[in-house]
Amino acid sequence: MRLSELVGKEIINIVNGARLGVIGESDLSVDIDTGQIRYIILPRRTNLLNFWVDRQQMQIPWDLVRKVGDEVVIVEIDQGNLNFQRYSV
Secondary structure (H helix, E strand, O other): OOHHHHOOOEEEEOOOOOEEEEOOOOEEEEOOOOOOEEEEEEEOOOOOOOOOOOOEEEEEEHHHEEEEOOOEEEEOOOOOOOOOEEEEO
16 A cells, blocks of 8 residues: 555544544654554644643554555554553654
């Protein structure tokens, strides 16, 4: 699959149905040696209330991706058992 085929797909968490973001508005971490995607890096959504707060991003390991469909990417993130990382920009 090419990166251009992923752009525009919405990322959905199968555990709770949450819309996490859209590929194209997010970043991908790619292993330079193998060309495989390591992480999807989603920016935290901002609004006027948290504009001045430190922005954080969510880093979703590619192995949590369960299905890549025509319009969505399904991930399985159990937020009770956090298998993803948050970090400050």
